[in-house]
Amino acid sequence: MSRGFIRRVAPLVIVGAAVCALSAQQTPPPANRTPRSASPIDLTGNWVSVVTEEWLWRMTTPRKGDYTSIPLSDEGRRIADQWDPSTDGSCKAYGAGGLMRIPTRLRISWRGDDALSVETDAGQQTRLLRFDRAQAPGSRSLQGHSLAEWEPVGGQPVLRNGRAIGAAPPQGGTLKVVTTNMTEGWLRKNGVAYSENASLLEYWDRVAFPNGDVWLIVTSVVSDPRYLVNDYTTSMHFKREPDGSKWRPTPCRA
Amino acid sequence: MPRVGRTLSSTILALLATASLHAPSSAQGQGQAAPPTMVDLAGSWTMSNEEELLIRIDPGPELGNFTGFPINAAGRQKALSWNSTIQAVPEHQARPHPAQYSMRGPGPNFHMGEVIDPVSRRLIGYTITGLFENANRTIWLDGRPHPSEFAEHLWNGFSTGEWENGMLKVTTTHMKQAFLQRNGIPSSPYAVMTEYFIRHGNLLMMISQVDDPIYLDEPMVRTQTWRWNPNQREQPIGQVEIAEELPDLKPGDVPHYPLGTRHPEYADANGLPFEATLGGKETLYPEYVDKLKEMMRAGEKRGSR
Numbered sequence: 001m002s003r004g005f006i007r008r009v010a011p012l013v014i015v016g017a018a019v020c021a022l023s024a025q026q027t028p029p030p031a032n033r034t035p036r037s038a039s040p041i042d043l044t045g046n047w048v049s050v051v052t053e054e055w056l057w058r059m060t061t062p063r064k065g066d067y068t069s070i071p072l073s074d075e076g077r078r079i080a081d082q083w084d085p086s087t088d089g090s091c092k093a094y095g096a097g098g099l100m101r102i103p104t105r106l107r108i109s110w111r112g113d114d115a116l117s118v119e120t121d122a123g124q125q126t127r128l129l130r131f132d133r134a135q136a137p138g139s140r141s142l143q144g145h146s147l148a149e150w151e152p153v154g155g156q157p158v159l160r161n162g163r164a165i166g167a168a169p170p171q172g173g174t175l176k177v178v179t180t181n182m183t184e185g186w187l188r189k190n191g192v193a194y195s196e197n198a199s200l201l202e203y204w205d206r207v208a209f210p211n212g213d214v215w216l217i218v219t220s221v222v223s224d225p226r227y228l229v230n231d232y233t234t235s236m237h238f239k240r241e242p243d244g245s246k247w248r249p250t251p252c253r254a
Numbered sequence: 255m256p257r258v259g260r261t262l263s264s265t266i267l268a269l270l271a272t273a274s275l276h277a278p279s280s281a282q283g284q285g286q287a288a289p290p291t292m293v294d295l296a297g298s299w300t301m302s303n304e305e306e307l308l309i310r311i312d313p314g315p316e317l318g319n320f321t322g323f324p325i326n327a328a329g330r331q332k333a334l335s336w337n338s339t340i341q342a343v344p345e346h347q348a349r350p351h352p353a354q355y356s357m358r359g360p361g362p363n364f365h366m367g368e369v370i371d372p373v374s375r376r377l378i379g380y381t382i383t384g385l386f387e388n389a390n391r392t393i394w395l396d397g398r399p400h401p402s403e404f405a406e407h408l409w410n411g412f413s414t415g416e417w418e419n420g421m422l423k424v425t426t427t428h429m430k431q432a433f434l435q436r437n438g439i440p441s442s443p444y445a446v447m448t449e450y451f452i453r454h455g456n457l458l459m460m461i462s463q464v465d466d467p468i469y470l471d472e473p474m475v476r477t478q479t480w481r482w483n484p485n486q487r488e489q490p491i492g493q494v495e496i497a498e499e500l501p502d503l504k505p506g507d508v509p510h511y512p513l514g515t516r517h518p519e520y521a522d523a524n525g526l527p528f529e530a531t532l533g534g535k536e537t538l539y540p541e542y543v544d545k546l547k548e549m550m551r552a553g554e555k556r557g558s559r
Binding site for chain 2: 040048049050051052053054055056059060063068069070071103104105121122151152153154155156167168169170171172173174176203205207209210211213215217219221231232233234235236237239246248
């Protein structure tokens with residue numbers, strides 16, 4: 001190796017090492033951060049549904065066969081048309097696929113460092129949004145198995161050769177949740193169903209308006225190859241409440 | 255200069271160059287604001303919400319259906335006096351949808367375009383085109399102030415935006431007196447709208463809050479979602495030919511229902527108590543479900559006597 005080569009390369013090596021050291025100082029090693037400590041937004045607390053959309057279909061039990069706005073397949077329509085009104089109030093309306101559209105209050109808290117618990121007073125359900133991907137799903141259930149991850153607003157960075165391309169992602173972020181392993185449930189209280197083949201994709205966001213109101217928004221995409229002809233996309237908004245004084249647990253019917 | 259000295263000096267120069275690359279972050283630590291981090295929102299977006307389809311497209315909302323709106327007594331009175339015949343008055347036939355409603359329907363499937371400063375190449379605004387009757391919007395991102403309170407009010411108002419943790423927060427003022435829903439639920443020129451546009455990969459979610467001290471008891475909040483659709487093309491602007499549709503209308507007449515009018519048809523058609531269809535903030539919260547059930551049971555008992 002010639003001395004000239006060393007002279008040309010040495011500065012680059014030193015600069016490279018310096019840049020690596022600087023980068024290492026700026027970004028704490030991810031291994032030391034739990035999902036809880038890495039939370040870009042705080043979703044915990046008390047929230048209430050404010051039903052400004054689809055009021056008729058959410059505040060009341062719609063009539064049998066009213067599946068307005070839901071992209072049902074023929075099979076999905078057949079199931080909806082078989083609904084028995086005497087089953088109104090069934091816990092099937094409180095499964096993960098339809099739960100967030102029920103008028104309800106939410107109580108969100110951390111369960112340990114790697115799961116968010118989402119409780120509803122309507123139907124007295126608890127969803128667990130788990131960050132630990134190693135945990136086995138277990139048997140099918142009304143709330144299914146929800147895997148959560150923090151994601152930068154805009155989506156995950158585009159990688160090339162293992163490196164992110166573009167500007168650094170913004171601070172803040174969103175909670176992305178994918179739920180599978182659900183038992184059959186209802187999208188509406190009148191028995192418009194999703195099958196156990198359904199999956200649920202959600203994004204949970206938090207914003208604050210100038211009047212001081214803080215809102216949680218859940219964007220929900222239900223995919224069901226059996227009962228839907230395309231994704232069923234909705235978005236629900238919940239206003240933050242100072243405490244749980246309006247919490248009124250009401251059971252559903254098994 | 256000896257060779258070792260030259261190597262040392264080139265190393266120092268390279269380190270200085272590296273340090274200069276990191277200078278902004280050091281400066282930020284000394285009180286300068288960090289540049290906002292934006293998320294690209296440009297492109298064509300197709301409405302993907304499966305909510306209120308019959309309300310947001312045709313036939314549209316029913317007369318007297320004010321459910322879901324926190325309107326106050328003044329808003330209710332104005333909404334009850336609204337008569338759809340007013341849309342046939344020549345001056346109203348080509349009206350675009352106002353900013354308070356235009357992101358709601360029909361569709362809308364819109365294109366978000368960039369306004370780029372020709373010199374700095376910085377993004378200084380977004381345009382939203384493809385809204386009903388060309389109700390296109392511009393959202394200024396260059397820090398310009400809103401106009402004087404005495405400035406003209408427009409269908410699309412005046413919008414400015416700022417980045418907040420990758421979310422685009424838009425503030426719109428100077429909107430015209432118009433509507434929040436196509437069945438006469440009013441919005442006053444004093445309303446201020448705040449929106450957040452939040453992108454999740456191929457999904458774009460927007461939450462809007464209309465704060466109107468004249469017609470609302472509390473701000474009206476709605477959400478909608480679009481899916482990125484590079485194959486979408488804007489439709490031509492609907493050409494509206496103004497026609498004389500109300501030959502008997504005398505100059506100065508304004509189609510309306512007189513004060514005190516009730517519109518019970520929506521309540522009757524859906525088995526709802528009339529009071530529940532009149533909106534109001536109380537009707538938006540979960541505790542109203544039980545009250546509604548009681549009212550409906552009482553109504554059934556009255557009906558069975």
